[in-house]
Amino acid sequence: MTRKLYWEGGITESEVEVLYCEKWADRGYRVLLNATPFHPQGGGQPSDAGWIDEAEVFAVEEADGNIIHYTHQEVGSGSAFARVNVDQRQRYSRLHSAGHLIGHALEAFAWRPVKAHHWPGEARVTFKPAGDAQAVDVEAVQNLCEDLIARNLPCKVKVDEKQFRQVGFGELKPYGCGGTHVAETADLQGLQILSANLRKGQLIVQYDIQ
Known part of the structure; x- marks a missing residue:
C-alpha cells in the first residue's frame, strides 16, 4: 500500500x-x-x-x-x-475547498450536498433537499460563502484507525474526503458563484475561483 x-x-x-x-x-x-x-x-x-x-x-x-x-x-x-506541480495543486485544492464551503453554505437552506465535481472550468456541487429546502439564488450563496471566507476558518483533518478521513473548516461539520485542501478559508478569496439552478428536484451550483 x-x-x-x-x-x-x-x-x-x-x-x-x-x-x-x-x-x-x-x-x-x-x-x-x-x-x-x-x-x-x-x-x-x-x-x-x-x-x-x-x-x-x-x-x-x-x-x-x-x-x-x-x-x-x-x-x-x-x-x-x-x-x-505546485501551481496546479494549489488550483485544485482551492476548487475542492470551495466546493466544501458551498456545501456548508447551502446546508443553511436545508440543501444536502450529494455530488461534487471540482475540475477547473467545470466546478459544480449538486444538492438534494433535506427537509423543507428554501429557494436560493446566486447572490444568497455568494454572500454566505463570503462570510465563511471572511471568518478565516482553519482546515481541520481527522483520519481514524480505518483510514477514514474527514475534512472540515473551523466548527463546521466535516465531510468524508480524501482530497487536498487550503489551510484556511481566507485562501478562497476570489470564489465566484456562477449559477444556482434547479433540475429535476436537484439544485446545481456552478462556481469558479480566481
Whole structure:
C-alpha cells in the first residue's frame, strides 16, 4: 500500500523509492512508489501532475491501495525525487475547498450536498433537499460563502484507525474526503458563484475561483 504523503500536511515533494516501472501499452510507463506526494484522480478532484526525477507525471490513479503514476519516460528503480506541480495543486485544492464551503453554505437552506465535481472550468456541487429546502439564488450563496471566507476558518483533518478521513473548516461539520485542501478559508478569496439552478428536484451550483 502506497503511503499518501499528500495527506501529511500537504507535502508536494519528497525523496521516494521506485518499486517498479513497467511499459504501459503504447502510452508510456506505469510507476509504483513506496510513498507519494501525488494525489490521484478521485473524489471529484483531478490528479496531480509533476515529475519523478526528470520523468513527467501526466496522470495518477489509485488501485487496490496502491497509487500508480503514469509517465512519458521510463523511471529507474531505487531512490528518486518526486515533486508535484505546485501551481496546479494549489488550483485544485482551492476548487475542492470551495466546493466544501458551498456545501456548508447551502446546508443553511436545508440543501444536502450529494455530488461534487471540482475540475477547473467545470466546478459544480449538486444538492438534494433535506427537509423543507428554501429557494436560493446566486447572490444568497455568494454572500454566505463570503462570510465563511471572511471568518478565516482553519482546515481541520481527522483520519481514524480505518483510514477514514474527514475534512472540515473551523466548527463546521466535516465531510468524508480524501482530497487536498487550503489551510484556511481566507485562501478562497476570489470564489465566484456562477449559477444556482434547479433540475429535476436537484439544485446545481456552478462556481469558479480566481
